[in-house]
Amino acid sequence: MDMLAYSLGAENIRWKPHALKCSNVMVEVELNGEPATFLREISQDAQRPLSIFWGRMDGALSAGPSQWDRFPFKRSEQKISFSQAIFGALDLPQAQGQGAANLTMHQLLRVLYADQPSVHSPIFRMDNFDSALTRETIGGYLSGVYDDQLYTAQLRVRELNKALDKKISELRGIFRVLGQSGQTPDIEASRNIIQELEQQRAQLTDYIDQLKVSRTLSRKESNEAGKKADNLRARLSSAKRYESVLKDSIAAINLDISDSKLFIEELTYRLQSLDESKATRDYLGDMSFQFCPGCLSELKTESIEHSCQLCKSPIESGADGQLLRMRNELSIQLKESKLLLALKEEEVLSLSKDLPSATQEVKRLEKEYKSASSNWSSDIETVLESTGRRLGVLDQEIQQAYEKQKLFSVIQELQKQRDDLARELTELESTIESLEAGQQSRKVDVARVLEKNMIRLLKQDLPLQPEFVDAQVVKYDFEENSVYVNGSRNFSESSTVVLRHIFHLALLSTSMELDYMRVPHFLMLDGIDDGGMEQNRSHNLQEIIVRECGAYKFDYQVIFATSEIQADIEKTNMVVSRPFTPVSRSLDVR
Structure with missing residues (x-):
């Protein structure tokens, strides 16, 4: 009986000495009416493979090695297991999903x-x-309760949940970065900005071409060209003031943050000291002394009510209530201080985001002012130079706008994938609910018929x-x-x-x-x-x-x-x- 079970794929056989003298066991079976011969090596090692000859034992005994199919106990990417091969021959579904992946x-x-x-x-x-x-x-x-469609759906739900969590996590990360940089992921707005920038660029390009051909300026343009250095100086001064204000504000707030941290440390220490004081009072409050700890003289036994045993000083009533009140006040101060500290840190972070662009603007204006003040240029050259610089800025803004549009397209695609996954997940959950209801109905039917047959046989x-x-x-x-x-x-x-x-x-x-x-x-x-x-x-x-x-x-x-x-x-x-x-x-x- 053990040999038969082992030849069909059973494990954990308690081999008897006589059985271990055999090298292999061969058995002929019928799988849905089709003959097959199984061959398995007898060994105390677990999970031995099984070879199958798809025909009767008479043919198997004379068949060469190439006519046998050898299957491992466990499935792999390259080879199915012998359980899968036998299930396939019996038209039994492959069990999938949690807990069913190892059904053999x-x-x-x-x-x-x-x-x-x-x-x-x-x-x-x-x-x-x-x-x-x-x-x-x-x-x-x-029992037939296992439903391949149900287990496949449950397996797909787990995959969908993982994929959906991943998409949501990616979107959250992108939105967090965009929020910190003050950008809004609007793909339509980014397209409109690109169109406006392209129009401005085309206008500037046409204007430069006209200047190169006509070589003339209007009075207004000539006056503006002549005042270029003054305008640059004013803009540079304004940019430096803004940069200084940012730096001073950051330094001042950082100083406040340092003070707040010290204050919070002090409040925390005071709270800890109060707790230690209360613990000491609780421990020593009822202690009585027979001898003076100073001179070791015996203490008189008479004592005054609500007074210290040693110094006879009156002990105030409600000391624990006083400690509680002080602790409550310190806790409120500590909470408010931490809240203010968080607000100051957020303010520093916000100002620090603006500082690099302000510094970059100062450096750019300094270079431009230095070039304008050290070299003489005609009005037309000044206008062409200024217009070309504006054109370069536009080109950079257009490039950045396209990069943003790429990012927003990625966001839009991620959102679409998230919505598709969520929609499929909702549909599958509805399907699973329906299949589980049918599964429960089968459980009841199998239990009813099996109970009837058992009662009859018992x-x-x-x-x-x-x-x-x-x-x-x-x-x-x-x-x-x-x-x-x-x-x-x-x-x-x-x-x-x-x-x-x-x-x-x-x-x-x-x-x-x-x-x-x-x-x-x-x-x-x-x-x-x-x-x-x-x-x-x-x-x-x-x-x-x-x-x-x-x-x-x-x-x-x-x-x-x-x-x-x-x-x-x-x-x-x-x-x-x-x-x-x-x-x-x-x-x-x-």
Whole structure:
């Protein structure tokens, strides 16, 4: 039985010494009516690969290595796992999503193979790396509750949430930078500015061309050209004053900030001192002295009420209230000071943003004034030079406007992607809600039919367990790995074995009735007579299995092993191979 389970992909097999003498195990199977042969190396190492020959064993025995497909236990980007290959041949969907990503043949066989070491595990073969989430996933998958569309949608929702968070984070970062620089991300406004700047540039270019041809200026232009140096001087003075005001304001506020920080430190220290003073009073307030700490003379016992034991000075009442009042005042001052400090720091930050551009403007005007005052130029040359400089400034502004437009286009695209992701997320969440409602309906249907079949089969057991005789309610829980009959799950050893096998048989019967379930029509039941079961009860359980399977309308295979086969069953062709004994074991390795 262990060999069969291992050849189908089971893990955590407790190998017996005889089995470890074998090198490989080969088994012929039918997958949806199509034959295939599995070959797997026997090893105590975990997660061994499996080779598949897509044909019967007769052909596999003579096939060359190139005719076999070798699949690893785990999937990878380059190779599918043997579980994926078998699921594909069985037309079973690949389980996806959280908790379902690792669903393998081993996990299915934990339900389809009830082995002897797991006799007290009513649903699952025990697993060293078991988890409640894994059991819930396996149960949902086999019950047909697993919906590939639902899990795909849930997986997509997680991807969308990550992508949406990323887009929102990118937008927040951009908006934070733009807000600090005082820019507004308006793509339409940036286009209008570019058009205005282009028009101004075209006008200036035409004006320069006209001047070069006519070489004449109007009286107004001549007067303005003559006053160029004076205008530059006035502009330079104004720019320097503005720069000085900014620097002085920043320095003054920084000085205030330093004072505020010192004041806050002082307030914090005072608060700490008050807390220490209160702690000291609480600790020493009720202490009595027998001797003077100064001269070590014995103190007189008589004392005056509300006075110090040592100096006899009156102790003021309400001292704790005074401390509380002082602490409250200091806390208010500290809060206000921190608020004012934050405002001053914001003001310095705002002024510091303007300072570089003011300094740059001063340097530019200084160069321009120096050039105008040191070199004589005619009125036309002065106008051409001034106009060319304005043209250069316009070119720079146009370039910056285009760069801004690029940035705003990126923002617009990010916003569109964010909105698309949000829209798809909303639609998927609605789909998931609908699918989950359908899933819940299937859960109820499977539970109802499985309960009906279990009650029917339990009542066919010998009348030894009262709960089975009068079975009214049967509940099962894949996640908890428990089966309850009339609210109880603790029974005698033999009744536990009966309940275990009847649950698996009822699960197979239910899958025959509900076509959406995904239980392969295959069971392996070991330890039919475990748990000190009486022979007549074991024989009855065998008859229940044979009788139930005889009513199935679809192709199936149920393999059960027992050391005490029922006489009528032994005479049929249902018995495979020969009886195994200590001197003639199932693996007769010589």
